[in-house]
Structures are given as structure tokens and as C-alpha cells.
Amino acid sequence: MPLTRREILTKLPFGKRTVKLTVTGEMIRPALKNGVSDVGNATGRFPKVSDLTLTEDLMRPVGQRVDNITIAGEPLDPAATYTLATSDYIAGGGDGYTVLEAETALLSAHDGKLMANDVMAYIAALKTVAPKVEGRIGLRI
Numbered sequence: 001m002p003l004t005r006r007e008i009l010t011k012l013p014f015g016k017r018t019v020k021l022t023v024t025g026e027m028i029r030p031a032l033k034n035g036v037s038d039v040g041n042a043t044g045r046f047p048k049v050s051d052l053t054l055t056e057d058l059m060r061p062v063g064q065r066v067d068n069i070t071i072a073g074e075p076l077d078p079a080a081t082y083t084l085a086t087s088d089y090i091a092g093g094g095d096g097y098t099v100l101e102a103e104t105a106l107l108s109a110h111d112g113k114l115m116a117n118d119v120m121a122y123i124a125a126l127k128t129v130a131p132k133v134e135g136r137i138g139l140r141i
Helices: 005-011 025-036 115-126
Strands: 018-024 052-057 066-071 081-087 104-107 137-140
Touching (some): 018 025, 025 066
Parallel strands (some): 052 137
């Protein structure tokens, strides 16, 4: 079944731009905690991650749900520096991601492309998309 531009634009309709930031491991944990803080209400802040895994325990109080964070298969190092790609909205503190607001931009919103265009170019390069469950976020309920 062909995936159309219209379907991608339906999922990414807001004209957000892709940015790339330098962040520390110490910043990643609170960002992820924010991302899962309102999971019961299906808000837009839930993190969509790549090359990162975490476990979330919904029985714990908000702010204590996230553990077992790995990046590229290694435990999160609070002192390490990582590269993070996200939207200009999130990088600007949107959806409560204020921990990311003042970080060093390797690719700013001014230089970044529209996220929808980046997704379309990625899919066009792949030619075929075969989604699968990768287990990046483990939920304990």
C-alpha cells in the first residue's frame, strides 16, 4: 500500500522544523520524565525515541517512572554529551521540555528543514517502509 505525502502531512501538520542539539546525559533523564509525565492523557509530549531505550513504570508517581535508560546500547552517562534531533517546538521548551531550551544547536530551526519533508525524503530513500515493534519503550503497568 503506498504511503502518500498527504498521510505524512496529516501526521506532521504543524510546520515544525528539525533541529539538532548537543545535550548532556544529565538533561536527558528529566526530558524523558517530562515526556512520560502525562501518558494517561495521550498528550503530544510522549517521547518518540531512536537509538535509546527506557523502561517506564506507570505504577510509580510522576517524576519517578523512568529507569533503565540506554543510548546506543550503553547505560545513560549523566556526564556524557549526546546529539539529539527533535523539533524546533520541543527544543524551544514546548510540551514542558524546558530542560532543552537553551542548548547548543548544531542545526538551528533557521537552518533545519520542515520535519514532514525530512520524513518524506527518508521514506523515499528507503523505497519500502516495514514498521515493526522495536521495544524502545518498555511499559510496566
